[in-house]
Amino acid sequence: MTPAEMHALVERLYPICRSITGDGVRRTLEIVGELLPLTVTEVPTGTEVLDWTVPKEWNIRDAYVKDPSGRRVVDFRASSLHVVGYSVPVSGTFTLEELRPRLHTLPDQPSLVPYRTSYYAETWGFCLSQDTLDALDEGPYEVLVDSTLADGSLTIAEHVVPGELPEEVVVSCHVCHPALANDNLAGIAVAVALASRLVAPRHTYRFLFMPGTIGAITWLALNRDRVHRIRHGLTLACAGDPGSLTYKRSRRGDAEIDRAVTHVLRGRPHTVLDFSPYGYDERQFCSPGFNLPFGSLTRTPYAGYPEYHTSADNPGFVTPEAMSDTLEALWQITRVLEGDRGYVNLSPYGEPQLGRRGLYGSLGGRSDTKQGQMAMLWVLNLSDGEHSLLDIAERSGLPFEAVESAAKALRTAGLVKEKT
Amino acid sequence: MTPAEMHALVERLYPICRSITGDGVRRTLEIVGELLPLTVTEVPTGTEVLDWTVPKEWNIRDAYVKDPSGRRVVDFRASSLHVVGYSVPVSGTFTLEELRPRLHTLPDQPSLVPYRTSYYAETWGFCLSQDTLDALDEGPYEVLVDSTLADGSLTIAEHVVPGELPEEVVVSCHVCHPALANDNLAGIAVAVALASRLVAPRHTYRFLFMPGTIGAITWLALNRDRVHRIRHGLTLACAGDPGSLTYKRSRRGDAEIDRAVTHVLRGRPHTVLDFSPYGYDERQFCSPGFNLPFGSLTRTPYAGYPEYHTSADNPGFVTPEAMSDTLEALWQITRVLEGDRGYVNLSPYGEPQLGRRGLYGSLGGRSDTKQGQMAMLWVLNLSDGEHSLLDIAERSGLPFEAVESAAKALRTAGLVKEKT
């Protein structure tokens, strides 16, 4: 999948009105399903999932605020952001004064429309720019929310790339946000691209496309007996903005995923944050009962950019280059997770004579020892049964791939064997 | 006790000539006893206490150096600093040359009178300013030290605030210094104010008013079998100078008292020092046989200000504001010690649904998550039986009181229970 194709996917998904349930999510998953085979699960309203209950399903066909001339001054058809998510149906006439408590704006960003939801308190409302609001007169206004909130189901989807091992690497994306491009259509697009690139991996890779919070909770409830298979996990979001990459550590803080991501990011502008129990679905995966090794990879993190949760988070805000950069970092991370293992030096007393095996330059005295030779010396020195290749990369400061190549060369020469 | 009342206590105690034994200490404890009920213990001269022996009791009525005109050029009545502590009696006539080895000055601070003692070597001497010394002619001088050094007793006093638990928080002040206001009349005044404020605490609080070194050693000798009850301890000194607060860690370095004080000081200008075996009576409490969790709280630490152990450490050097600041920090420290405990998340798989319990705002999408909600998420995430509220405050960076309030709200909602 090219960077342009990832961006095209963002643009294609952008107009769909998504929420935590309903046809918007289903339509989104259909489009993803054109690119990746998905297993879709529908979980009925009322199902008890951990401490929660699957809510009613919400669908919406239209919504507007019309001025006396019949003009739609707030129009759902222009952007799904204009209606508060999970708004209950309404049809009537209101003065501006009556409407005001139901109109959400961003006074500090007067030209932008905010994103607001009310999943668990039945109400209705509209989002609009402060500029639009300021231009409204007293009305009266004709108001319509043509929605349904009724028993139905919550939709989650999975794509699995089977590996040699049953142990899984999980990448999770939330799919519940309406017209917001970075949060999280870019994450979805990068996840699709990553999944497409994986061929016959060692670990099994599981990609989860689910509504935030309730989706993750539902998936965890359904898979409670299988989560011990998860060896490494990442939530992926905000994958396309122009900022540099940010990694938030797992609750454990020193899980292998934490170390692998940190190692890969070392060579790029980046930020590493300690775990905190807010953000994306790592909140659920890292709840103390599960305590899974899940970190979170974003570019600029949630609430860290002015476009966050506003109409400015549109396809123009995310770039093919940024999505490609996220993808390449993710790919490198999978290279570390796939390649990391321990070796045992079979000639641990003194250095083995690399020269006679063709692994060392024959001309002595030069001071420009090469990375490849240093990597071999490090692998030999630390392959004592206690250190993995990632440990060696971290301690030596060498790139993981150099260490891995050295280990392979030494294995070919019979100097190390894989630790069993 | 108001800041002004603390300062008035310093002024009232200042003129009394204190030493490690004698009526000055007794008079000081009588005045403290007007404010707090005290249990006073008299330990006879010659009692063996750990490696030491309670010394003879020293009392003094008058001391002077009179010039040939009969003028008191050095006068104990003007300041108790003028006589070397524990000076033996003397009466006679001396030339300046003969007197010189017994006259202590501060050549680098020529207008100030130093503080000197000789508890364990029988001698006598005077302290005076270098300026005064420089103005003296050859004499001869009439010299009097009207003191007694005789069998008697050493006086220590305790005030106990009984708590729910037998485990104790100990605050220890030295009461042996003569006319020195910051070291340690301000400490005494702040300790009295703190004791007055404690009502029905969880821990039992014990305030010790004792001579430095020999007093602490005597108390430890008498209480050797009971020191295991001490859960947290602080020596309190230099509590009223204009500098910022300084905490010196216990010998253990990571005791709960160390973490509680460090947490409270985080939000203020302050210094944290590692333990060293010099300073105040933490030297004794932290000796390796006892190794109690005792830190030391001061403002500017001993020997860290030019007024230290000189006549410039007078009531004008300590301020009501500084004493009040010390008191409030101490109060916050007791709030942490009182409130710290572990909780267990009863809904540890995924986040519990806070919204339906009224613990979470219903309108989603906003980026200004409040401290109270973050505190609840942190308490839920870390209440796994391994972390106390102070652990959670430290890891989250939130104030202890926010974490404690969140825990109480979650307990009320039945989401956590106190760890037993």
Next chain:
Amino acid sequence: MTPAEMHALVERLYPICRSITGDGVRRTLEIVGELLPLTVTEVPTGTEVLDWTVPKEWNIRDAYVKDPSGRRVVDFRASSLHVVGYSVPVSGTFTLEELRPRLHTLPDQPSLVPYRTSYYAETWGFCLSQDTLDALDEGPYEVLVDSTLADGSLTIAEHVVPGELPEEVVVSCHVCHPALANDNLAGIAVAVALASRLVAPRHTYRFLFMPGTIGAITWLALNRDRVHRIRHGLTLACAGDPGSLTYKRSRRGDAEIDRAVTHVLRGRPHTVLDFSPYGYDERQFCSPGFNLPFGSLTRTPYAGYPEYHTSADNPGFVTPEAMSDTLEALWQITRVLEGDRGYVNLSPYGEPQLGRRGLYGSLGGRSDTKQGQMAMLWVLNLSDGEHSLLDIAERSGLPFEAVESAAKALRTAGLVKEKT
């Protein structure tokens, strides 16, 4: 041995053509043997040593490149650097074009002659300055390498200073480099000076003078069953350049040698590096099978100065002052290794009364507590059976010798005893 004598030794050894075998090493060890009794071991060509085999012995009598006029444009007699180490014999006439692949220069340092070897690939070549090369015309040139490469032996030498304990401190120097003064004639000279200064030490001291890599591997092969006696080890090299001292930690990273050297260097300009498996013979001693506590002491480390492995590393580059500074640091390191031990406080409850034992000034109140008194308080406080004198020096920030003196004074006073 005075600094001037150390420098004279460097000058005397400089002209000898050393390599990993041959008469140059033997002559070098004869000269060292005039200063220190040495046990010399000859290990025959073909002996299997760990993963290696002792190579053929190389000796050389003359080598040159003569121009058509008969002038030696490259002349072994001028410097042993001019011939690639282990060059096989050759005699013939070559054009410049034919010779070029065998002529090694340093284009970035055009006036200097590089150091090159080819121990394990049979070839021949010359080293010369780029300036010399640039001045050569097409030739033809008469070329001679009058060398022999034949069965013989590898030479290693040891000097042992017996101590009270069988446990050893090992100092290892490589003796295989030809005309290079800092690398490693200065190291040899400093080692000789250190050995000369040791009298009846507690540990047994072993000085190893061996060719790099193959020498260390041979010694380790011969002493495999005895290396467990090595308690502390250092490779010593580059001991005379004007840079400050550099210590590279052992593979263990926190061995006592690491802590002792770091403690001694604290008071000097210096650098501490983490272990890496490149450098000098610590590579062999720290291979994972042996994992000995060997660090590496140098001034500017290998490849860290422009003179490294060039003709500019001549006796003018090393100074008596620098060698003396290295020696004194080494001496202090031995003082720590010799003196470090644990004591047990026999009066651990409270401070013992130092004053009545004459260990503490009798005049109280002064703020200039002396280092000696602080050292006594620290030794008493930390002599709990868990801390050695070096631990105490590290934690207190006091010099080791102050801590050691305090411990001796306390032992004399019966307050501490040596831990058994």
